[in-house]
Amino acid sequence: MYDELAERRSGSEREILLSLAAAERRHQAHWVELLGDDVGKPVRADFRTRMLGVLAKRFGSVFVLALMQRAEARSPYETDDDATEAMAADERIHGEVVRALAARGRSRLSGTFRAAVFGANDGLVSNLALVLGMSATGVSNTVVLASGVAGLLAGALSMGAGEYVSVRSQRELLAASTPDPQASTAVPKLDVDANELALVYRARGMSEEEAEARARDVFSGLSSSTSAIRVVPSARPGDTEGDSSDGVGAAGGVDANLDEHEEIGTAWQASISSFLFFASGAVVPVIPYLFGLTGLVAVAVAAGLVGIALLGTGAVVGLLSGASPLKRAVRQLAIGFGAAAATYLLGLVFGATLG
Structure with missing residues (x-):
């Protein structure tokens, strides 16, 4: 293999x-x-x-x-x-x-995959809960079907928009914390005696002694012919003074790949994945009503189809995380059916009250 x-x-x-x-x-x-x-x-x-x-x-x-x-x-x-x-x-x-x-x-999958799994499971569970709750009140099959379709469209649009805003906001927040590569152009002009550069390293977590030593090392490596130097954002406590990959070095110009936040994914990827997977999940509990099933038969078929889908998504998550697929599948099933069962019981209560 x-x-x-x-x-x-x-x-x-x-x-x-x-x-x-x-x-x-x-x-x-x-x-x-x-x-x-x-x-x-x-x-x-x-x-x-x-x-x-x-x-x-x-x-x-x-x-x-x-x-x-x-x-x-x-x-x-x-x-x-x-x-x-x-x-x-x-x-x-x-x-x-x-x-x-x-x-x-x-890492490459995590951003889009998170949105896809979350969207699919939310679609499965929320629309199953909606369909079962409506069915339990005793309304007609047409009303249940209309509610399921409305829940699918409203949920998918809401999830897509929510993921876009969430991921975009998260990336903007992280970008605001990423060191400005243009700051490297100011380093050759700093007052060596005042050593403002050391404050950068101290702000990133280095001790005063480590920061002073790193700054001195940077200044000692500067030459009059250097027009631009590179500021790498990951200076950390415990880094060695000679490791230019973790501080400021005098080679290569400005690093254009500071932090792509690859594990988060892009806002559009997350939005589209969430929309599509929510819709694909939300359509499952509606299927028996599309084929004209009613009453407890429709409820049982919808729950069975959603149960199979929940087991599948749980197993995939387990495989990707290196954990037991069976345990993750059962956990996903228990959580989903727990939420749907609670909504069904509430539907029975409201149906009896309205009746």
Whole structure:
């Protein structure tokens, strides 16, 4: 599987995956040597492993890396008397390597994925609750259907607009805290004796001694021919004085990629994802009413369809987070059905009161 993943990667990621594959071959050689003449013919991998191999070959995505992370975590070597301590340690470290590789993809996905999952689940739960609550009051099938469609449209538009404003506001707030790259042009003109530059590092969390030392290092590296220097925003306590990547250096001009806030996603991506996934989720509880089902039959079908969808979204979240898909699926189902059941009971109460 590592070989298949490596085929779809390049650069350092490919080298890392090939190194993991080589380590697994060392483990294979250990078992072959231990078994000796009893090694027998190669046994076909189980269904789970074969599916992972197919996914790795076809997609090579963060989903496969997340599954590989879980596979490494399930290694039995720590309790296997025939496995060496080094092999058990290898497997634990392999899990961390895969976790780090998957983290890159998770970071790229997290902004849009968060909006998509939130939108889909909100659509499923809120519209199921609305449809069940209306149905419990005893109104006609037409009214329930109209309420469900209205809830779908209103909710999707509201979610899309809300996500756009939320993400845009968050990015603007973070951008306001990002150091101004144009400030680097003022550094050569500073009074060396007053050393205002040290205040920047102190404001970023450095101690007074560390800040003074870093500022002196910057000034000592300046030359009369330097027209612009780079201010990198991540000067932190404990950084070494000579590490120009964490402070102010005299090379390369202004860094144009200070902080893209990639994990948040863009406002439009989040908005569109939220709109579409809310609508796709909200249409599910309306389906039985579209086909003319009424009463408890419609309620049961709507709840069943939503339950399947909630299990699916919960499992996907579990896979991507490297956690148990089953636990996340059951948790999602319990939360969704809990909210829908409460609304249905309220609908029964209001229906009896109105009646």
